[in-house]
Amino acid sequence: MTTKIGILGYGNLGRGVECAVKQNPDIQLEAVFTRRNPSDVKILTDTAVVENVSSLEKYKGRIDVLILCGGSARDLPEQTPKAAKLFNLVDSFDTHAKIPEHFANTDAAAKAAGTLAIISGGWDPGMFSLQRLYANAILVSGKDYTFWGRGVSQGHSDAIRRIEGVKDAKQYTCPVQAALDSVRNGENPELTTRQKHTRECYVVLEEGADAERVEREIKTMPNYFDEYDTTVHFISEEELNAKHNTLPHGGFVIRGGKTGWNEETKQIIEYKLQLASNPEFTSAILVALARAAYRMSKEGQTGCRTIFDIPPAYLMAKDGEWIRKHLL
Amino acid sequence: MTTKIGILGYGNLGRGVECAVKQNPDIQLEAVFTRRNPSDVKILTDTAVVENVSSLEKYKGRIDVLILCGGSARDLPEQTPKAAKLFNLVDSFDTHAKIPEHFANTDAAAKAAGTLAIISGGWDPGMFSLQRLYANAILVSGKDYTFWGRGVSQGHSDAIRRIEGVKDAKQYTCPVQAALDSVRNGENPELTTRQKHTRECYVVLEEGADAERVEREIKTMPNYFDEYDTTVHFISEEELNAKHNTLPHGGFVIRGGKTGWNEETKQIIEYKLQLASNPEFTSAILVALARAAYRMSKEGQTGCRTIFDIPPAYLMAKDGEWIRKHLL
Numbered sequence: 001m002t003t004k005i006g007i008l009g010y011g012n013l014g015r016g017v018e019c020a021v022k023q024n025p026d027i028q029l030e031a032v033f034t035r036r037n038p039s040d041v042k043i044l045t046d047t048a049v050v051e052n053v054s055s056l057e058k059y060k061g062r063i064d065v066l067i068l069c070g071g072s073a074r075d076l077p078e079q080t081p082k083a084a085k086l087f088n089l090v091d092s093f094d095t096h097a098k099i100p101e102h103f104a105n106t107d108a109a110a111k112a113a114g115t116l117a118i119i120s121g122g123w124d125p126g127m128f129s130l131q132r133l134y135a136n137a138i139l140v141s142g143k144d145y146t147f148w149g150r151g152v153s154q155g156h157s158d159a160i161r162r163i164e165g166v167k168d169a170k171q172y173t174c175p176v177q178a179a180l181d182s183v184r185n186g187e188n189p190e191l192t193t194r195q196k197h198t199r200e201c202y203v204v205l206e207e208g209a210d211a212e213r214v215e216r217e218i219k220t221m222p223n224y225f226d227e228y229d230t231t232v233h234f235i236s237e238e239e240l241n242a243k244h245n246t247l248p249h250g251g252f253v254i255r256g257g258k259t260g261w262n263e264e265t266k267q268i269i270e271y272k273l274q275l276a277s278n279p280e281f282t283s284a285i286l287v288a289l290a291r292a293a294y295r296m297s298k299e300g301q302t303g304c305r306t307i308f309d310i311p312p313a314y315l316m317a318k319d320g321e322w323i324r325k326h327l328l
Numbered sequence: 329m330t331t332k333i334g335i336l337g338y339g340n341l342g343r344g345v346e347c348a349v350k351q352n353p354d355i356q357l358e359a360v361f362t363r364r365n366p367s368d369v370k371i372l373t374d375t376a377v378v379e380n381v382s383s384l385e386k387y388k389g390r391i392d393v394l395i396l397c398g399g400s401a402r403d404l405p406e407q408t409p410k411a412a413k414l415f416n417l418v419d420s421f422d423t424h425a426k427i428p429e430h431f432a433n434t435d436a437a438a439k440a441a442g443t444l445a446i447i448s449g450g451w452d453p454g455m456f457s458l459q460r461l462y463a464n465a466i467l468v469s470g471k472d473y474t475f476w477g478r479g480v481s482q483g484h485s486d487a488i489r490r491i492e493g494v495k496d497a498k499q500y501t502c503p504v505q506a507a508l509d510s511v512r513n514g515e516n517p518e519l520t521t522r523q524k525h526t527r528e529c530y531v532v533l534e535e536g537a538d539a540e541r542v543e544r545e546i547k548t549m550p551n552y553f554d555e556y557d558t559t560v561h562f563i564s565e566e567e568l569n570a571k572h573n574t575l576p577h578g579g580f581v582i583r584g585g586k587t588g589w590n591e592e593t594k595q596i597i598e599y600k601l602q603l604a605s606n607p608e609f610t611s612a613i614l615v616a617l618a619r620a621a622y623r624m625s626k627e628g629q630t631g632c633r634t635i636f637d638i639p640p641a642y643l644m645a646k647d648g649e650w651i652r653k654h655l656l
Contacts, residue, residue, distance in 0.1 A: 016587070018589075019587060019588050019589045020468075020587065022589065023468040023469055023587070023591070024468055044589055096656070099652055099653070099656055100649070100652060100653060103652060120656055125656045127462065127466075129655055129656045130462070130640060131599075132655045133640050133641070133643070133644060133651060133655045134455065134458070134640060134643065136644065136655065137616040137640075137643035137644045138455075138609070138612045138613050138616055138643075139612065140348075140351040140352055140612070141351055184602075186602075259344070259347060259348065259351070259605060259608040259609060259611075259612055260347050260605065260608055261346075261347045261350065261372055263351070265604045265605045265608050266602075266604045267601075267602070267603050267604060267605070267608070267609050267612075268600075268601070268602040268603075269599075269600075269601055270598075270599070270600040270601075270602070271459075271597075271598070271599050271600075272597075272598040272599075272600070273595075273596070273597055273598075274512075274514075274594075274595070274596040274598070275595050275596075276593045276594045276595060277587060277588065277593045277595070280587040280588055280593050280595070281466070281587060281595050283587075284466045284467065284468070284587055284595075285466050288465040288466055306652060306656055307640070308639065308640050308641040308648070308651055308652070308655075308656070309639050309640075309641055309648070310639060310640075311636065311637050311638060311639050312458060312461050312462060312465075312635070312636050312637075312638075312640075313461070313636040313637055315461070315462065315465035315466075316461060316464065316465045320636070320637070321428070323461060323636055324427055324428060324431060324634060324636070325427070325428055327457055327460045327461050327464065327636075328424070328427055328448055328453045328457045328634055328636070
């Protein structure tokens with residue numbers, strides 16, 4: 001069964017989806033929708049077209065699943081429920097605190113339209129969430145830990161760029177090795193924000209900017225940096241472009257639990273991602289979810305779902321017999 | 329919703345299930361079924377009864393899910409399809425090569441009886457399989473690695489015990505660090521059996537037995553040891569009982585993959601288990617699967633399933649809203 005998809009938004013994530021589609025012969029890209037002038041957007045896939053977002057409605061019935069590649073802050077809260085009126089869809093909404101609201105809005109729209117929408121795909125939320133769920137279902141008594149990094153946080157990089165005198169910046173979030181070791185050792189420690197992660201900043205200054213002030217403003221920035229041990233490195237634009245031009249990320253989900261009649265037995269589950277490209281990995285997940293969304297829709301399912309609701313086999317192109325034989 | 333369970337077979341696994349039930353307030357143990365004389369079997373749960381296996385049929389309608397805790401070699405191939413005629417069930421059938429046949433037999437019996445059977449629960453097959461599936465669905469282009477250990481292999485320990493002159497033995501399977509490092513480094517190496525694992529044996533000899541011969545017989549045993557670097561330590565019975573009296577295990581599932589238009593980006597997914605008790609961890613999974621089996625049965629589903637078919641949320645006692653809020 002071929003799944004015909006559309007991509008809404010052609011940034012890092014949209015391009016990642018396009019690349020992932022190429023690796024999946026049962027998925028076919030029909031169209032990329034952009035807010036820009038379509039003739040200004042060059043895509044990689046010969047067989048797909050670029051359309052302005054205003055043409056979305058014309059594609060109702062011609063696309064099996066729309067993959068939304070916009071941002072969680074400004075795009076998805078409106079886009080997703082609106083798109084659910086026309087298409088089965090997948091998004092990567094990642095503002096944890098607002099997921100219940102986003103779920104409710106999308107569920108209502110999808111149920112009314114008879115479509116199937118999977119929200120919050122990706123790796124966190126997404127694969128990390130799934131690991132937390134499985135680990136909690138198995139080790140009922142225990143403690144969860146999530147560490148991120150070493151990887152680029154785009155939100156933190158943006159926050160630095162907004163400081164006066166900063167020309168460009170990249171911020172890496174790094175797990176603290178001692179904390180990770182303690183968790184892996186089954187000690188189930190109580191950890192403060194500062195004990196779990198450090199922040200490394202690589203900053204290019206505007207000419208004449210006051211480095212000391214910039215460093216102070218970064219380190220004391222509420223929410224973003226004040227609760228962390230932060231190091232700031234001032235480097236040249238050339239060095240930033242040469243050495244910090246990719247978007248690696250990753251992290252760890254660990255649950256330390258106890259089993260046995262008196263909960264005396266230590267059991268530790270760890271899931272680890274080491275990603276050379278955060279957007280390409282996220283995109284690969286979204287494409288697998290698109291396949292699942294279409295299958296669930298074909299079964300007559302409607303409404304909003306998350307990765308928690310999807311039978312794992314629905315993510316794979318191969319059938320049950322093949323999967324049991326080769327992967328079980 | 330409370331799920332009433334029965335346990336068939338009361339060895340390490342059966343006792344583990346009983347312990348896991350205690351940690352899950354929505355699961356209730358009704359009865360333990362044994363081939364032994366019930367009055368010879370002492371269980372830990374005051375509120376449950378011990379019955380001879382011949383009484384199984386009497387419990388039809390009084391148990392929501394039967395958890396089969398027998399062995400894959402001799403018990404489950406017959407027991408599971410037979411039990412599926414009476415109950416929803418979960419087993420931990422782990423003879424990989426025979427899973428298709430076991431699935432077909434169980435599926436036919438369960439469909440005819442209108443029951444729901446989940447086979448091959450546990451961690452391998454089970455959680456490891458699930459990780460292979462998710463990783464393959466995401467990283468379409470890549471290579472899978474499974475390492476086991478450091479942990480006790482009961483099959484290998486038994487094989488040593490069958491050698492003349494051996495009084496008792498424990499065998500540990502150990503991953504080779506260099507291989508693990510290479511895989512984690514994304515090198516996607518080709519590894520022989522010998523390059524992946526070593527085998528450590530702790531052996532108690534009968535009085536007067538020929539140590540040299542025993543060591544040679546172990547190291548050259550076909551399938552079990554001949555393809556591995558094996559070390560043999562002769563120790564006293566006291567030392568074996570003091571230092572090797574638990575059943576730790578674990579391992580790693582790693583997929584090294586590539587994403588990007590030209591598959592130029594390295595992405596690595598790793599899942600790791602560190603288990604102080606293999607049977608207690610396996611049991612904890614079986615209990616979560618029992619909850620899922622009952623839910624699927626309540627929906628009217630019948631036939632055979634594996635962990636690949638189960639929406640992850642079905643494994644948790646909490647509802648969707650709670651799970652999305654706390655784990656997504």
